Amino acid sequence: MSDNTRKFLTSLAEDPETLERYRKDPEAVMNAFGVPDDHQKLVREGDKETLAREAGIDDNKMQLIIL
Amino acid sequence: MAPGGRLSVVGTGIRPGGHLSREAQHLLQAADRVFCVVDGLTLERLRELNDRVESLQDSYARGRRRDDSYAEMVRRILAPLAEGLHVCAAFYGHPGVFVWPAHEAVRRARSAGYRAVMYPGISAEDCLFADLGVDPALNGCQSFEATDFLLHERRFDATAALILWQPITLGDLGRDAFESDPRWVRVLAEVLAEDYPRDHPVTVYEAAVFPLDEARIEQVPLERLHEVRFTQASTLYLPPRAPPVLSAERLRRLGIAESDLTPGAYQLHRQARGSTE
């Protein structure tokens, strides 16, 4: 589990400027957040499930139907 | 009724954290208890704001009727009111848009004499307007729950936009599964083909939630709708078949001619584009 990875993901979700910077240069942004190498690999591979687990994020696969 | 018992229902929006309003943050911080139906990253945010956060996800179970899950959610949300606590219930999106337990909890709390307030959030439909570049004013806009739309006689307007929510539940007769039945999707497409051309574009839309995701914006001709894969996040958007027709009868009643009208820029745009936007 990595706090840095979690901070990286939450910042990306809530700050469009960070997201724009990440689009241009993913590695630089991940390094700035201190995302460990193995997690950077998960990001590159798009393995969201493992990534969320590694970042200590619960309920990643949630039920969306509430009607 | 315990004095002090109070319910605030907030929406957390679609983008985790980014769509969380200031007022929602204040309420989430101030509440004695937080119950939520939100994604994992939002859950993280809520835990930063309050250390008594309880996810309601465990009220769901495959094979369990959804309405039983919702009843349980409402019970869990309301229980602390009797102890005089301030409860905040947080739902992803807008808490009052296609969410049964949120409105039900407000109704029940009020009828038991508690103060209960719902605060709006950013819904999937709000994201759709932004991502697909459509303004509901342009042609008008109708929203239906997909199964409810299919099962009932509706006099909807094919010259306005049509949004169908939760198509994943099409064919879920027992309200206990989370998968659509392609046969129902085919019948839905046939019903729609009574009002639209068979190749009318249907957009399967999913706003990006997880930060590394892009929105899913997939266009499919109406007659091939049954071939697409829906997820729980899918929403269907159908542009109008054609622009609306000016009513000669209304002009007569108003005592004016078409040449007296000053069309708005949006109306000119609508006429120029024809339809299918």
Ligand SMILES: C[S@@+](CC[C@H](N)C(=O)[O-])C[C@H]1O[C@@H](n2cnc3c(N)ncnc32)[C@H](O)[C@@H]1O
């Ligand atoms: C029970 S409704 C809840 C809607 C939510 N309260 C809101 O304000 O958006 C669930 C349906 O909302 C739509 N929805 C939820 N998340 C979505 C997303 N990320 N993108 C597009 N539509 C979404 C889908 O039609 C889904 O089946």
